Every structure is written in C-alpha cells, then in structure tokens.
Amino acid sequence: MDMDITLSDYEYEIYVIKKYIHKFIKDKIIVSALYPKSDDFENKECFGDKILGYRVVEMVTTEYDFVPKPGTTSRILDSSVANETLSQLYSRLEIEPYITGPAFSNYKKKADVVEVIICELKRSKDEVAMKVLELLILLLIQHGMFYYMSDEIWRAQCSNRDTMSAIVKYLNSQVPQVRHATCLSGEVVLKVSKYDYN
C-alpha cells in the first residue's frame, strides 16, 4: 500500500510520537480521545480537524520559500488530513488498547480519535505536547507532499526534515528514556545517530 510506504519513511518519528502519546494518556493530558461516545469528543474532534487544517495550510503557504501553484495547497491538504492517513496514524500510534468501548471497524472513527488527540495536545498548552503536535503535523505534511515531486516541494520536504530532526532532538532531551528504549533496535540506532550530526 503506497500510503504505508510514505509513513514508513518516518519510523523513528512515529516511534517518538507514540511514546509521548502513551505518556500523555497516562498523565491525563489526553482524556476525551479515549471516550468516543462523549459530547466532548465530538466538539474536540471538530476543533482538532480545524487546528490541523489551519496549521497544514499555514505551513504550506507561508513557511517555505515558494508560492504553491494553483491547486497544490488544497491537494497537499486533502492528502495530509485524509481519514485514511489519520486512521493509519491511529494504528501506528497503537492507541486502540486505551479506547473505551468496542474496536473501530472504519477509517472515519479512527481518524476522529487522532483529531481529538490533536485538540487535546493543542489545548494543554504544555510545551512538550506542542512539540509533539508539531512533529505529528509535519509528518502528515510530508505524507501529503509525497506525490508532488517538484523541486520546490523537494526543498520544502528537506526543510521539514530539518525541523523534524530538531524537534526529535528536543523531545529526546526531555525524556531520555525514550531514546534509550529506541536503541534496543539495531535498525533504529542508525536513525538516532543521524540526529547526532546536528
């Protein structure tokens, strides 16, 4: 599945995000996302969706050194925030065991959980949570840009990679055990040492 290939480029980032998401669940920064039947869930899902759309378009239209061609911004957006993409992230972040009620069988509901998580991270105003959110959104933008391989997009992706490295470095410095745990996997050790160059 193509979509899986693009997210697989970011194994290490997904690993770091997952560790933090599980920590935030334990620390009660993430709560409503685990109760999909509450009124609060729906409101936060709606807000999470808006936070995500806003940030993706803000990045794509203002934070790179080019003006996207007509249609490019909305195509990157559509791909970044698609329910299929978010539901895949839901699976990769291994959130399912924490959810109350029966397992979801459809994309939409899994995507909704990720949107509520986005809302709860944003609203927490916690500095580390903000960084995790930024990393998560950058990951989605990289995914959204995957099919638009112009020079401009390629430069934007390189710039994103630098930003993601810097965020991962920051997150590792916050909770050193996340990094140590990662080093148990030989494959990931190489990716860790990549960040040491900076």
Next chain:
Amino acid sequence: MDMDITLSDYEYEIYVIKKYIHKFIKDKIIVSALYPKSDDFENKECFGDKILGYRVVEMVTTEYDFVPKPGTTSRILDSSVANETLSQLYSRLEIEPYITGPAFSNYKKKADVVEVIICELKRSKDEVAMKVLELLILLLIQHGMFYYMSDEIWRAQCSNRDTMSAIVKYLNSQVPQVRHATCLSGEVVLKVSKYDYN
C-alpha cells in the same frame, strides 16, 4: 430573505467593518483579495477559509460557559462560513468597486474574496486589523447561531454582543472620523449612543 434579517441586526458593526476594510485597501493591507486571478489569491483563500473555521470552532467550543450538544458546533460552523453568508457580507462591505476584472455573478467567488481578506487581515499582524477581523468573525458566529435559540446559545449571543461593543468602542477610538461620519445618519446615532452606556 431570512439571512438578510440576521445580518441586518448588525448594521452598525457592518458599517464600522466596511470603513476599515476600505481603509485597509487604501493602506495596502488588503491587496491580493482584489486580484482574483493571481496564484496568491487561491493560496490566501485556502488559508482564510482555515483561519475562519478554526476561529469559529475555537469560540463555539471554548469561549462560552457550555459544552455544545452533538451536532450544534458543526451546524453553527456550517451556517457561519457558508458561501451564501460570506457573499452577502461581500456585498454589504461594498468591496466590488475595488476588484480587478469583471463583476462576479456567483456566491462562491464573492465568498472567496472575503476569505482572502480574512487571510490578509490575519497575516498583517496589525493590531487594528486583528480587531476588525475579530469583529467580522463574531458577526458571522452571531449569524450562525441565529437558528439555535436555546438558553445556552442566547447567553453566548449576549456575551458576543458585549465583546462586539467593546471592539467597536476600541475601533472608534482608533479612527474618530469613522464615528463622526456615522452620526450623519439619524437612525445610526441611536445605535452609537447605545455603546456610550458601557
């Protein structure tokens, strides 16, 4: 037309917004909105749409003293940001004479101009422009809430009216001539004196 009635409740606010929008056009804070055929227009329209959706949902879900019932947030949102609503605002703000190219015949294109204006106000980071933007968004939320007459929504609308009064007072203090010009109309004088109570 029902929609017209709800916006007509805010004649004075619309008047103040209009004066400032025309000023921002002269001051080149609003530029891209006037060139609907540029690449920049499409990117800014996309971003303006996201800014508006984000702010409406943020207000509805976090700034009042109640949790909206399931479906309420998205219904208020849909109505607040509908192309019909935005295109009506486009007409009321009398932006058409400034637009390059032929007059628009459809809702969507008029709504797009308002979204670009929202983007340009936001990006200007100008303090007065931010206040005008907030007033414009509050106006759209009041419109979106019009058909949901529960006690909770009524209290939210009252709270919005207070905020709108405060913003109008601030804007009048920034450019006194806007206020003086308004006093030429007998009907509006009454509305001005309402704000003097605060």
